[in-house]
Amino acid sequence: MSMLNITIDGQAVEMPVGSTILEAAKKVGIEIPTLCHLDMEKQFNQQAAACRICVVEVENRRNLAPACATPLMNNMVIKTDTPRVIEARKTVLHLMLSDHPLDCLTCEKAGNCKLQDLCYQYGIEETRFPGLRNDFPLDDTNEFYVRDLNKCVACRRCVQVCTKFQSTNAIGFGNRGFTTHPVAPFDRGMDASDCVSCGNCVSVCPVGALLPKNKEKYRSWEVKKTQTTCSYCGVGCQMNLLSKGNKVVGVEPLSGASNDGLLCVKGKFGFNFINHPDRLTTPLIRKDGELVKATWDEALDLVASKAKAIKAEFGSEAFAGLSSARVTNEENYLFQKMVRAGFGTNSVDHCARL
Incomplete structure (x- = not known):
C-alpha cells in the first residue's frame, strides 16, 4: 500500500493514500471537532462536509479545509488550532445558534448534545448574529419519534444514514439558504414518507431535532x-x-x-x-383449568412426563420441533439434538425458513 508523509501540528505521520486529514489527526491523538461527520461513511469515500466545524489550515492553501473530507497529499503540512481556525469554528457555532432554540434546561438532549459540547468548548454563550428565526411546526406523525426542525443544524446526518445505509430515501433536503431543512416528500409529515421507523436518523442526530417518544x-x-x-x-x-x-x-x-x-x-x-x-416472570402450569405459578422444576417435570406419555401412545411421529432465530447457534443445535435424539423424529425446522 502506498504511503504518504505529512506533518500535522508539528508531528510527522505516515498515512495510506486515500486517508483524510481527520484520520491522520486521530492517529496521532489530535482532536478535531466534528458535527456532521459519520465514521461509517468511510466505506462510501464521501463525507457531507456540511458543518465546517472541522476546518483546518493547510500550508500553501488559501482557504480553510474541512478535515473530514480533504484527502491527504504527500508532504502536506496541517495546522489544526491556529487563531484563524479557532475563529472560523466560533463563527460557525454563532451562525448555528442564531437559529437554534436555547432551551437546554428542558431539552431531552442536554448533556448528550454535540452542539452544546462545542459551544462549551469554545466559550460560546449566545449568538452574535441575532435576528430572524425559523418557526417549523413540530412533526409527531411518526409512531416512534418526534421531529423538531427548529433545532436542526442542517448537518445532513439523518439524510446520509437514511439514503446510504438504510437505502430508504425517506427524506432529503429541501429549500435553499436560511430555510434549508430535511423534508419528507412534498414537505409533509413523516407518516406520508417511505420511512420504515428504523430510528437510525434518531441515533445519529447530534442535537435535539430527532428524539424518541x-x-x-x-x-x-x-x-x-x-x-x-x-x-x-x-x-x-x-x-x-x-x-x-x-x-x-x-x-x-x-x-x-x-x-x-x-x-x-x-x-x-x-x-x-x-x-x-x-x-411472564415465572413458569405457569394448568391446574383444575387455571394457570398457576410453579417452579422451574415443576414445569419441566410436567413437560417431560407429558412428552413421555404422548410418545408412548402415539409414537415419535407425533412430535415436531420449530426453533427460533432469537436464540444462539449453540441453543439451536441443542434443540435439534433434543428433538432428534430425545423425541426420535427428524421433523425439525427453523422459523427463518418459513
Whole structure:
C-alpha cells in the first residue's frame, strides 16, 4: 500500500493514500471537532462536509479545509488550532445558534448534545448574529419519534444514514439558504414518507431535532449502559440498553461486525415489553383449568412426563420441533439434538425458513 508523509501540528505521520486529514489527526491523538461527520461513511469515500466545524489550515492553501473530507497529499503540512481556525469554528457555532432554540434546561438532549459540547468548548454563550428565526411546526406523525426542525443544524446526518445505509430515501433536503431543512416528500409529515421507523436518523442526530417518544424521560447522565446483543433475530446487532433505576428506558446502537452502528425498528424501539406488566416472570402450569405459578422444576417435570406419555401412545411421529432465530447457534443445535435424539423424529425446522 502506498504511503504518504505529512506533518500535522508539528508531528510527522505516515498515512495510506486515500486517508483524510481527520484520520491522520486521530492517529496521532489530535482532536478535531466534528458535527456532521459519520465514521461509517468511510466505506462510501464521501463525507457531507456540511458543518465546517472541522476546518483546518493547510500550508500553501488559501482557504480553510474541512478535515473530514480533504484527502491527504504527500508532504502536506496541517495546522489544526491556529487563531484563524479557532475563529472560523466560533463563527460557525454563532451562525448555528442564531437559529437554534436555547432551551437546554428542558431539552431531552442536554448533556448528550454535540452542539452544546462545542459551544462549551469554545466559550460560546449566545449568538452574535441575532435576528430572524425559523418557526417549523413540530412533526409527531411518526409512531416512534418526534421531529423538531427548529433545532436542526442542517448537518445532513439523518439524510446520509437514511439514503446510504438504510437505502430508504425517506427524506432529503429541501429549500435553499436560511430555510434549508430535511423534508419528507412534498414537505409533509413523516407518516406520508417511505420511512420504515428504523430510528437510525434518531441515533445519529447530534442535537435535539430527532428524539424518541419514550414513555420514561431521562437525562444522559442518569442512565446505566449495558452492552448486549439484540434478541429479535439472528443477525447479532450490538447495542447498549439504557436503564434508569430498574427500568430499560432506551436503546443506542453500537458498531458491531454485523450492524456497523445501525439497528432496525425492533432493535431501536422494541424494548417496552421488558417492563410490561403482563410479561411472564415465572413458569405457569394448568391446574383444575387455571394457570398457576410453579417452579422451574415443576414445569419441566410436567413437560417431560407429558412428552413421555404422548410418545408412548402415539409414537415419535407425533412430535415436531420449530426453533427460533432469537436464540444462539449453540441453543439451536441443542434443540435439534433434543428433538432428534430425545423425541426420535427428524421433523425439525427453523422459523427463518418459513
